[in-house]
Amino acid sequence: MQLLVIEDEPGIARFLKQGLEEEAFTVTVATTGPEGLALAQQQAFSLLLVDWMLPGLTGLEVCQQLRAARVGTPLIFLTSKDTVADTVAGLQAGANDYIKKPFHFQELLERIRVQLRPAAEPAERFAVGPIVLNVATHQVHRDGEEIALTQKEFALLEYLLRHKGKVCRRQSIIEHVWDIHFEYSTSVIDVYMTALRKKLKLSKEDEYLQTIRGIGYVARD
Template structure:
């Protein structure tokens, strides 16, 4: 994997580049927004670590510009502790994830691996472990076996896979799958998640779709 690290803290940038290199990847660093944006257009990149506060051009604007140009490389934003508005702005601009400073190098690398796994491949398919979903064909497979999913079940699985490793709230499922046709008091969401879990997990002896009481659901990323 080849990564780009953009942060005006030169020591931190160099440390991250060195860590990624020692972990078996290749990486390069930039220290301001304009040079970071130019380097981010490299089609060989597998991921970008991008600080929000950059001289010349902020990280959120860099991300927004890339997405506007059709550059779909995964982006992790680095934000200050408590800077919730920055995180929201970054995610709205097209970032895939964020990490609060200070952070552990191991967590950064794990998040880079995670966002790489949940991005569509060149065919448009999503893959998380041995789960594969093809949005165009409306088909899904686990370990090479095709899953028999209803339209709603397919939509639920798609949202979970697009957010693999992250919590998906019942409200998010309501918005993205039901488009407001039901409400949070209905058990339709829980019923459909249960059906998806039966077909995706229990039928294969797996436990990858977990329920987080009071928060929602999460598709665990298992290598």
């Protein structure tokens, strides 16, 4: 599988290229935002690893322009930014995941493998209130208007809707949506839920996706 690494720090770029090639990936490296954007648009990559701070265009701008051009290649941000606002901005731009610097290579490798696993697409539709999710077409609509979600946002919403009316515990969500079966912080779920609610235009008064404090989430009509 071919990966594109967009990273301007030579040491990190070499580290990623060597480590990923040892795992049998083919790796192309770009060192600026415009170079990476052009490569991602011109070639078919299995996944993009994008540094947030890049010369020419930021990683966020690269992601936004790719999604605007309907390039749906899975994208993972490499970033030293750690605020919730930055994380939400990245996810709303269309990133599939993010990993904070410094990171362990094995964690990055597992996140890459999760993104590259094929998603099942049974012909099923689920709904809660005005929100309709179609698994077969991978589309979500609210009141007839299509809502663009990232792959992980779609998977999270699908999991909640499949279990509508039942409380989905945080650990269960991280295991089924992120396919992580070891001890891992579930705070990433909160970040995705914030982004998901904003995209679905859910106000504080809407109760379609409820937080069960200290336990998890539930979808209810």
